[in-house]
Amino acid sequence: MRKAALGVALAATALSASACGQGVLGGDSKKDKGPILLGMDIPLSGSSADIGPYMKNGAQLAIDELNAKGGVLGRKLQLRAEDDACDPKTAVAAANKLVAANVAVSVGGYCSGATLPTLPVFDRRKIPMIIPAANSTELVDQKLKHVFFVNGTGDQQAAAAMAWVTKSGAKKVAVVHDNTSYSKDIAVRTAAELDKPGGPDKATLEAVTPGESDYSANITNVLRSNPDFIYWTGYYQEGGLILRQLRQAGYKGKFMVGDGSVDAKLVKIAGGSTAEGAYATMTQTPDTIQGAENWIASYKQKFGAEPGPYSTQSYDAVRVAAEAIKKAGSTDGDKLVSALEGISGLQLFSGPLKFTPQHTLTSGGFVILVVKNGKFVLQDALK
Amino acid sequence: MSQLIWNGLFVGSFYALVALGYSMVYGVIKLLNFAHGDLYMLGAFSGFAMLGTMGGLVKSSSLVALFVVLILTMVATGLSGVVIERIAYRPLRGAPRLSLLLTAVGASFALEYGTRIVAGPNPKVYPVRLDGTALNVLGARVTWQQIALMSVSVVLMVALNVLITRTRQGRAMRAIALDPKACLLMGIDVDKVISRTFFIGSALAGAAGVMAGGYYGKIDFLMGFIIGLKAFTAAVIGGIGNIPGTMLGGLLLGLLESFGTHFVGGQWRDVFAFGFLILFLTVRPTGLLGERVTERV
Numbered sequence A: 001m002r003k004a005a006l007g008v009a010l011a012a013t014a015l016s017a018s019a020c021g022q023g024v025l026g027g028d029s030k031k032d033k034g035p036i037l038l039g040m041d042i043p044l045s046g047s048s049a050d051i052g053p054y055m056k057n058g059a060q061l062a063i064d065e066l067n068a069k070g071g072v073l074g075r076k077l078q079l080r081a082e083d084d085a086c087d088p089k090t091a092v093a094a095a096n097k098l099v100a101a102n103v104a105v106s107v108g109g110y111c112s113g114a115t116l117p118t119l120p121v122f123d124r125r126k127i128p129m130i131i132p133a134a135n136s137t138e139l140v141d142q143k144l145k146h147v148f149f150v151n152g153t154g155d156q157q158a159a160a161a162m163a164w165v166t167k168s169g170a171k172k173v174a175v176v177h178d179n180t181s182y183s184k185d186i187a188v189r190t191a192a193e194l195d196k197p198g199g200p201d202k203a204t205l206e207a208v209t210p211g212e213s214d215y216s217a218n219i220t221n222v223l224r225s226n227p228d229f230i231y232w233t234g235y236y237q238e239g240g241l242i243l244r245q246l247r248q249a250g251y252k253g254k255f256m257v258g259d260g261s262v263d264a265k266l267v268k269i270a271g272g273s274t275a276e277g278a279y280a281t282m283t284q285t286p287d288t289i290q291g292a293e294n295w296i297a298s299y300k301q302k303f304g305a306e307p308g309p310y311s312t313q314s315y316d317a318v319r320v321a322a323e324a325i326k327k328a329g330s331t332d333g334d335k336l337v338s339a340l341e342g343i344s345g346l347q348l349f350s351g352p353l354k355f356t357p358q359h360t361l362t363s364g365g366f367v368i369l370v371v372k373n374g375k376f377v378l379q380d381a382l383k
Numbered sequence B: 001m002s003q004l005i006w007n008g009l010f011v012g013s014f015y016a017l018v019a020l021g022y023s024m025v026y027g028v029i030k031l032l033n034f035a036h037g038d039l040y041m042l043g044a045f046s047g048f049a050m051l052g053t054m055g056g057l058v059k060s061s062s063l064v065a066l067f068v069v070l071i072l073t074m075v076a077t078g079l080s081g082v083v084i085e086r087i088a089y090r091p092l093r094g095a096p097r098l099s100l101l102l103t104a105v106g107a108s109f110a111l112e113y114g115t116r117i118v119a120g121p122n123p124k125v126y127p128v129r130l131d132g133t134a135l136n137v138l139g140a141r142v143t144w145q146q147i148a149l150m151s152v153s154v155v156l157m158v159a160l161n162v163l164i165t166r167t168r169q170g171r172a173m174r175a176i177a178l179d180p181k182a183c184l185l186m187g188i189d190v191d192k193v194i195s196r197t198f199f200i201g202s203a204l205a206g207a208a209g210v211m212a213g214g215y216y217g218k219i220d221f222l223m224g225f226i227i228g229l230k231a232f233t234a235a236v237i238g239g240i241g242n243i244p245g246t247m248l249g250g251l252l253l254g255l256l257e258s259f260g261t262h263f264v265g266g267q268w269r270d271v272f273a274f275g276f277l278i279l280f281l282t283v284r285p286t287g288l289l290g291e292r293v294t295e296r297v
Helices: A002-024 A051-068 A088-100 A112-124 A154-167 A181-195 A216-224 A236-248 A264-270 A293-303 A311-328 A333-342 B002-029 B036-054 B056-060 B062-092 B097-119 B144-166 B168-178 B180-185 B190-216 B223-238 B243-264 B266-283
Strands: A036-042 A077-083 A129-131 A147-149 A172-177 A201-207 A229-232 A254-257 A279-282 A344-348 A351-354 A367-372 A375-380 B134-137 B140-143
Touching: A036 A051, A036 A088, A036 A112, A036 A311, A051 A077, A051 A293, A051 A311, A077 A088, A077 A311, A088 A112, A112 A129, A112 A147, A112 A181, A129 A311, A154 A181, A154 A229, A154 A254, A154 A279, A154 A367, A172 A181, A172 A216, A181 A201, A201 A216, A201 B266, A216 A236, A216 B002, A216 B243, A216 B266, A229 A236, A236 A254, A236 A264, A264 A375, A279 A375, A293 A311, A311 A333, A311 A344, B002 B036, B002 B140, B002 B144, B002 B168, B002 B190, B002 B223, B002 B243, B036 B062, B036 B097, B036 B190, B036 B223, B062 B097, B062 B190, B097 B223, B140 B144, B144 B168, B144 B190, B144 B243, B168 B180, B168 B190, B180 B190, B190 B223, B223 B243, B223 B266, B243 B266
Parallel strands: A036 A077, A129 A147, A172 A201, A172 A229, A229 A254, A254 A279
Antiparallel strands: A279 A367, A344 A351, A367 A375, B134 B140
């Protein structure tokens, strides 16, 4: 419903914008004809290779919908995805490729550690970035003019985690991270909240090395501090192993994961019913958003698979980019930035959009999920 | 404390099993086989594929199934090791050491990304999981499946040591380690013995891969990288080329990591373990048991 109404509005503005758009942009004809390129740095290989396709598909879905309605400024949109392998060096090379290809807006960015060094690459060329997934506070702290976030940030997630920890009545909380920018950020912020007087206390703050199989040494460390609540802020591959090994080591308390661990594979890796009752702090996913059934159906029809994490955010990033291009009436970086800052009330999956002065979402939109019958379902909307 | 020791020994026995192949190959042809960790990964994946095809059979008697798969996988990864040697290393045997090192890195990438194309980038989860009740041994929490896996590792390691020190095959391997040219003159089929060395080393890595799959549950196409690095370190600590030294090195590395995590914290563990490696190499560059330079396999 929401989408249909939006579509009509989009088509109407697109028509009017395209009419004047061509007049204004007549000058540089070579650059301004043909499709408008949207760049996307995402992991298609390496440790997070399974997330990339979700994001690419989400973005592609939005582009196809926009193109079916005539595109933007009378031009079609086209997606150009590059593999960043969740690796800083590869990501910079990929970003340079996108810049060389003259992308108008970047709508990628998953691993915060890999996205961080690409910020100056785009910013220097005045190419706006609308980052759908990467959300370490470290990225926000760069305070770059051309960088926007359509995912909740690390401190918003830490606040959500803290709210749930307090609500669930935990006394001693252990926080475990994997030393990557994204994971450490949430963990350190949560730990800082726990250290404040009153409320639940911090049991320990532990770091593990990602990519390994055996975390027994870390688990022995964590359990020595006698926690009754453990919060894992890394990704699902290690998350599943850690949860399983915690239970094998006799831990009976509560367990919660961050948004990087929300994936059906977490439950499978933990095995059997081990993951039952585990909580997660998460921005909205297709299956926890009410009224997203139509969206899920069209995604499935198009790609023959279930939408995964960050497909909705990538979809929204493209729509935000299109909206900005339309409002700016051009693909000029500075105009786009003021258009982005001016957007107010565009309906996203996370709610109506209005960027804060830091270019983040006004509210992170984090909710608490719980694993029930092997699936993540909504536990508490923290409203 | 006893928990720390047990954790260390358990992880260490995996390192040791993988490190043996590294060490053997290095001992015989002085090649750092960087693809060795990926044979561990290949073992985990072929075990996964076999368990998948066995389907319902697995459910009824999972331990027996896992054991059968372990044996079959050892044969399969052993043969892959032989094929890799034949394609990537044998044609370069006379070439400078650096070219061999580079082909080894190439073979490693070929295996990793080949597996990625065949099996996909997503991690896989083993259909059979070893679950068992925990025992309390001297204050340490020990599970039955850990004991089972460690016993398998120990049996394999002992068998390997017997093979090398007590059989004709082993003698041929030791002889080639000393002087391949002389061996050729003495009528030893050097190529065949080297093939066998690769077979045995790769089979051990494959066995470790299946055991890791069954115990930890998660496998992915890059899982061989870190363990390859760790196994290499273990081999160097123990004395690369020396079989008992390598086993000791694996266990020691496991213990170093376990104690490092405990005393200096998780984020400093690798700094602690690898810093120790540097210290160790400066004080004792041949490794723990590396003094028997004259007879390396």
